[in-house]
Amino acid sequence: MSSFQWIGNHPGIDLVNTVRASTPGQLVDLLPDWAAITRWAAAATLVEPSVGAAATPDDPRAEEAHAVVVGMRDALRAVLDGEAADEDLDAHLAGVPVRLTTATGPPWVGPQADADPVDLVTVPIALAVVDAAGLPRARVRRCANHDCVLRFHDTTRGGRRRWCDMATCGNRAKQAAHARRQQRRS
Numbered sequence: 383m384s385s386f387q388w389i390g391n392h393p394g395i396d397l398v399n400t401v402r403a404s405t406p407g408q409l410v411d412l413l414p415d416w417a418a419i420t421r422w423a424a425a426a427t428l429v430e431p432s433v434g435a436a437a438t439p440d441d442p443r444a445e446e447a448h449a450v451v452v453g454m455r456d457a458l459r460a461v462l463d464g465e466a467a468d469e470d471l472d473a474h475l476a477g478v479p480v481r482l483t484t485a486t487g488p489p490w491v492g493p494q495a496d497a498d499p500v501d502l503v504t505v506p507i508a509l510a511v512v513d514a515a516g517l518p519r520a521r522v523r524r525c526a527n528h529d530c531v532l533r534f535h536d537t538t539r540g541g542r543r544r545w546c547d548m549a550t551c552g553n554r555a556k557q558a559a560h561a562r563r564q565q566r567r568s
């Protein structure tokens with residue numbers, strides 16, 4: 383149950399989904415330490431695996447950076463859920479050291495020229511968080527399964543996506559509806 387989820391359709395939403403339900407009502411955090419964050423960032427293709435590997439847990443800033451990333455993640459979730467203001471998220475973004483540049487072409491924002499390995503991981507994550515906060519809120523929704531806490535950016539044309547995954551939550555709902563119909567018949 384500890385595998386990362388990539389159903390969000392957006393890296394910032396996938397980050398929020400690193401807190402998921404293991405069993406109904408019980409949440410598990412898939413980013414308990416800095417090593418997990420570098421693994422996640424590489425798997426999300428936000429950083430090259432070599433960049434993630436260079437930002438080792440032994441880095442003196444690793445613990446602080448872990449707190450920053452988890453803080454951004456949890457603030458983004460609260461903002462998406464309408465439980466926090468964007469200013470609350472901004473407070474977590476304030477310390478992320480970015481550089482504005484026109485020389486390298488888009489993206490115009492990136493890590494500073496002398497960024498250390500930890501910042502090379504946290505900056506792309508922060509940019510994904512900022513971008514996710516700007517998604518149309520009606521298109522960022524929670525899975526319709528009440529026991530599931532996963533969110534997704536609905537990119538379907540009609541905007542009617544209901545499930546994190548048709549094969550898991552969608553299928554379970556279909557089976558439950560089927561069972562109810564059988565019961566009524568008998």
Ligand SMILES: [Zn+2]
Pocket residue numbers: 525526527530531532545546547551
């Ligand atoms: Zn679900």
